[in-house]
Amino acid sequence: MSNLFPTYNKKTINFQNGKGTYLYDAENKKYLDFLSGIAVCNLGHCHPKIVDALQKQVESIWHVSNLFTIHKQEELADLLVKSFNDGLVFFCNSGTEANEAAIKLARKHSGKFHFISFKQSFHGRTFGSMAATGQSKIHEGYGEMLSGFTYVPYNDLNALMDEINENTGAIILEVIQGEGGVIVGNNDFFEGIQALCKKHELLLIVDEVQTGVGRTGTMFAYEQTPLNPDIITLAKGLGNGFPVGAMIGKKKFATTFSTGAHGSTFGGNYLAMSAAFETINMINDLTFLESVKEKGEYLFNKLNEMKIEFPQITEIRGKGLMVGIELNNPVEKLVELLLDNGLIVGTAGANVLRLLPPLNLSYKEIDEAISIIKKAFSFYFLDSKVH
Ligand SMILES: Cc1ncc(COP(=O)(O)O)c(C=O)c1O
Known part of the structure; x- marks a missing residue:
């Protein structure tokens, strides 16, 4: 038992x-x-290079908290931001945490609380990410969800257009819905999303937790689409098995996530950073x-x-x-x-x-x-x- x-x-x-x-x-x-x-x-x-990096790290220092400078965070953020072409990084420990950070950032920055997500999407199991997930079976039994999320069918631009109102602050999506059945978004849909974001000044969050870190043949899957996200989220492949997540947002958000606005005890600790740095160094090629x-x-x-x-x-x-x-x-x-x-x-x-x-x-x-x-x-x- x-x-x-x-x-x-x-x-x-x-x-x-x-x-x-x-x-x-x-x-x-x-x-x-x-x-x-x-x-x-x-x-x-x-992988021998990641084993080697972790072994060296294990013997020197593991954790000090985010009250102190951790150079490895800066080095990894530098690599990630180069791929994202402008941005700042927040490190956490999982995909759901990366999405929580993205939701908080987008809510605080836009001051709006209606977010549109897609049916069959999957964004995680904590309350914000769970609310962002467009599957009722994930919500069942947990009472009230975080308010503000509505869901429209994936690849349906008209449905998305109809859903936008003056309270809409952001759209969150996966470029390929992983848990939802490996459903690939089409480029006309993405082009339409980008135009709608511009027209209505919506923030675009792309959840790259499963599609990111080289999985689809580019560092991030959105690079193969007309999407230009304000925020992306990463986890899964980032540490090749060592738990680590990240949210990357455009530099314009620096004053939104100011000191004390968000945090994580473990996020970006030395072990996670050494595994992720080595991983990204090899994949981002x-x-x-x-x-x-x-x-x-x-x-x-x-x-x-x-x-x-x-x-x-x-x-x-x-x-x-x-x-x-x-x-x-x-x-x-x-x-x-x-x-x-x-x-x-x-x-x-x-x-x-x-x-x-x-x-x-x-x-x-x-x-x-x-x-x-x-x-x-x-x-x-x-x-x-x-x-
Ligand atoms: C697209 C996507 N977002 C978020 C998550 C949640 O990640 P985690 O399980 O690390 O919290 C997953 C996990 O399957 C996922 O596929």
Whole structure:
């Protein structure tokens, strides 16, 4: 009997160690990890450079609080701001905290409290981020949400236009809705959003918690769209497994988040900063990011080819190495079957398999995953006659 709250539907498997794209269980069975701890270990498990940076850091200093200067915060902020082209950074410990910071900043700066979010979005589990999340199942049982959020269908510009009123302060969105089913926003929609933000002087918050840090083949996914966000939020891949989050906002917000306006005891501590600095240093490289796009295309092509043999595949969606395979069947049992065959994948809703492999995986590992997927699909759809 576990002494943990049963908030997760955990599998019994207990991984003992990991190296690169592989994880190993107690019997030393090898698993190809196409989930990366849900878009976290973007450079694979135990990347030697990050291990080295953390080991050195562990032996020198861990934590002093934000009452003192931490140079590593400045160095990392410098890298992040260069990618964002103007801005200031607030460090925290998770995606939901980054979004809380963004919501507080946008509320305080705009003085307006109606924020528009999208149906099927996911922004986190604390009260602000939960209210921003356009899924009633996330709100159920918790009473009144933080007021002011309304939700419109994603990729529906007219619905968004109709929702804006004189109290609207901001729009928050994901460039690709991750938890919502790997739903890719279209560029006309984004162009319309940008125009509406300009016209109505709305702040634009882009939640890059899942799509950011190279996942889609650019440092931030919005770079491949006409969006020009005022605020972005990061976490997941930022520390390659070490918990760290960040909110980056334009410099114009400096007086809004003035001394005492927001804070975090742990945010930006030495360990988090050394892991994140090393991670960003490796990912924020044009050749590396280009390789993510190329590997993504390779994986997409291989999956699209499978549609001929498996008409149960209704769509392959995503960008870079964030991929959704939508089936005309629930995927839960397939996830188990893939795991039995040594491949770890995730889901995004009932009918979508979600692939989020490490960004530095090899083509050979992509081929290996494809052959496991084919084998499992053949067994599931052809041999066991599931249609
Ligand atoms: C887009 C997005 N925003 C926010 C979050 C919440 O992040 P965390 O679980 O680190 O609080 C997630 C987590 O899945 C996410 O995908």
